[in-house]
Amino acid sequence: MTRAQDGFAVEATGALPNPSAVGLVAVIVAATDGEPRALTVRVPGQATGRETGLPAGPLVPEHPTLERGLRAWVERQTQQRLGYVEQLYTFGDRDRQGDDSAGLHSLSVAYLALVREMRSASLPDASWHNWYAFLPWEDWRAGRPETLDGIEAKLLAWAAGALDSKIRRRREDRLGLTFGIGGGAWNEERVLERYELLFEAGLIPEAQGQAGEAHATDIATTGRPMTFDHRRVLATAIGRLRGKIKYRPVVFELMPPTFTLFQLQRTVEALSGANLHKQNFRRLVAQQGLVEETDEVTSGAAGRPARLVRFRREVLLERPAPGFRLTPSRRSS
Known part of the structure; x- marks a missing residue:
C-alpha cells in the first residue's frame, strides 16, 4: 500500500528516513502491438478519478544518485527494471505539492525510460495504459x-x-x-x-x-x-520523444531484437500519433541505413512471410543524427 506524501507515492509500511523535498518521477514507455503504453501506479487518497499516477518517490539519503534512486523506486513499485533512461525535466511550480506537503516547495526530477512491456500479476496497483487515454x-x-x-x-x-x-x-x-x-x-x-x-x-x-x-x-x-501534475510530466515526455525520434534511433529501444518493417512503422506511428505512407517510410529507413536484414522470416501468421530485420548499431558511428525525419500523410480537417 502507498500513501501520498509531498506529491509522491510513499510506502505506508514504514517511515522513510528524512525524506527530502526533491522527488523522482518516471515516465516509462513501451510500444506493445502497435500502441504506445505508459506504466502507471495507483495512488490512494486522491480526488475521484485522479488515483492514477506515474511511478515516483522522494530522494532519500541512501540513494547515491538521482538516477539510482529513480530505478530503486520504479523497481519497488512496479517490478520493472529499467534499461534506457534519460533525464527529462525538473518540475518546480509553487502549487505542485500535495495536500500534506507541510508548505514545502517540492521539486520533481522527471526521467524518461524506454522498455519492453512486462506484466506483474503480483502488483495489482501497477498497470500499463495506452498514453492516448490521457x-x-x-x-x-x-x-x-x-x-x-x-x-x-x-x-x-x-x-x-x-x-x-x-x-x-x-x-x-x-x-x-x-x-x-x-x-x-x-x-x-x-x-x-x-x-x-x-x-x-x-x-x-x-x-x-x-x-x-x-x-x-x-x-x-x-x-x-492523473494525480498531482503527472499528466503534465507525461505530456512533456511525449513531446520530447516525438522530437527525439527524428534525430536519434531511440525507437529501437522499444523493439525486440528482430522485427518486421511493418512492426517498426506501427511503432513510429504510435509514438508520433501520425499515419505514415508505407513506401515513403521504407524508403526513408533504407536511405538512413537504420536496419539490416536477417535470415529469418515471420511464421505462423496469416499472409505471406515477412523478412525480419534488426537495428544496425553501426549507424551511430556513420551518421551524426540518424533518425526518422517523417512527413506524415495529410491529416483530415
Whole structure:
C-alpha cells in the first residue's frame, strides 16, 4: 500500500528516513502491438478519478544518485527494471505539492525510460495504459480526433471571453500555434503546450487543484486525468520523444531484437500519433541505413512471410543524427 506524501507515492509500511523535498518521477514507455503504453501506479487518497499516477518517490539519503534512486523506486513499485533512461525535466511550480506537503516547495526530477512491456500479476496497483487515454487529442493516426470538436469549441469560447482585446488576441494566437485553430499547422511536438493551454483555460480537472474531481464528461472529452501534475510530466515526455525520434534511433529501444518493417512503422506511428505512407517510410529507413536484414522470416501468421530485420548499431558511428525525419500523410480537417 502507498500513501501520498509531498506529491509522491510513499510506502505506508514504514517511515522513510528524512525524506527530502526533491522527488523522482518516471515516465516509462513501451510500444506493445502497435500502441504506445505508459506504466502507471495507483495512488490512494486522491480526488475521484485522479488515483492514477506515474511511478515516483522522494530522494532519500541512501540513494547515491538521482538516477539510482529513480530505478530503486520504479523497481519497488512496479517490478520493472529499467534499461534506457534519460533525464527529462525538473518540475518546480509553487502549487505542485500535495495536500500534506507541510508548505514545502517540492521539486520533481522527471526521467524518461524506454522498455519492453512486462506484466506483474503480483502488483495489482501497477498497470500499463495506452498514453492516448490521457491525451486523446494527440492521436491523429485515424485522422482528426473527434474529441477536438468539443475542445476547440471550449477554447474558442475561452479566448472570446477575455475582456481585454490584447489578451483576447494573444489567446487566439496561442490557439493557432498549439491546436492549429484558425488555419494554423498542427505540430506533433507541441504536446506540453497544448496540455498547458487546456490547464490555463480550466478545461481539465487538474486546473481545479488536488481537489478537482474527474467526471465522465471530462474523461470523454479531455481524457483521463492523473494525480498531482503527472499528466503534465507525461505530456512533456511525449513531446520530447516525438522530437527525439527524428534525430536519434531511440525507437529501437522499444523493439525486440528482430522485427518486421511493418512492426517498426506501427511503432513510429504510435509514438508520433501520425499515419505514415508505407513506401515513403521504407524508403526513408533504407536511405538512413537504420536496419539490416536477417535470415529469418515471420511464421505462423496469416499472409505471406515477412523478412525480419534488426537495428544496425553501426549507424551511430556513420551518421551524426540518424533518425526518422517523417512527413506524415495529410491529416483530415
